[in-house]
Amino acid sequence: MMQKVREIMTPAPVSLPSGATLAEAAKQMRDHHIGDVLVVDDDRLLGIVTDRDIVIRAIAEGSDPGRTSLGEVCSREGLTCVTPQDDAEQAVELMRSKAIRRIPVLEDGRPVGVVSLGDLALERDSRSVLADISAAPANN
Template sequence: MAQLVREVMTPAVTAVRPDASLVEAAQLMRAQDIGDVLVMRDGTLLGVVTDRDIALRAVADGVDPLTVSCQAVCTPEPVCVAPGDPVDQAVQLMRTHAVRRLPVTDNGTTVGMISIGDLAVERDPDSALADISRAAPDSWPGTASTARPR
């Protein structure tokens, strides 16, 4: 069983600039089959915007996702872990802060993401969440894929 965050994390990150529209973020999420993007300026992590943020902090309030920026709805200053941190620390931080994803940073550089889905695949591979996290994305008519929560 993996002991360190680096053994479980997804090493790639997808980022948008703070002024990117929510539509841009959603299109990236769909194209890359992910549920979040990082909001960054000049390599500095400013926040995380999730598919849920877009739905609940913008669309549900009737705002135009073409005109609202990612910075306006993101979670600023997200809780982060380091690649050398124990996996149990990531689990505890997710519980404490009620989040499903944590950016992984190393000396101020964002190097990956760890999600509740990543943890399920590693820690409980026979669970429903692990099955969902490993499954291929469904396709909607007219789209290449859909984002699924991880």
């Protein structure tokens, strides 16, 4: 039987409203040991912001992390999403074809999880280097 996204996703994703600042998102990433925050308004997904987005799209361009909103920086266009009922292999193919590392999981248009490259590595080959890194405790 084919594995479903719900079996490998990280549930209860961290999310913030589009008006939250990059600094707030960075603190959430630090506190939850994650590399992304979903951007939502009224429980609807607007986009995703990664630690890389904060550095490359904002700070490196001179944006003030305490004043720049997530809505200004988040990836929105062509956002790739899956549902908990989708086959996990579909998430793998989407990541491969679109060269992305994280996919929001939506149910009835609301975010319920995230599938990351690390989640897939842990599930597919728990002895891989990526799985080891993904399973290791955070090094705060």
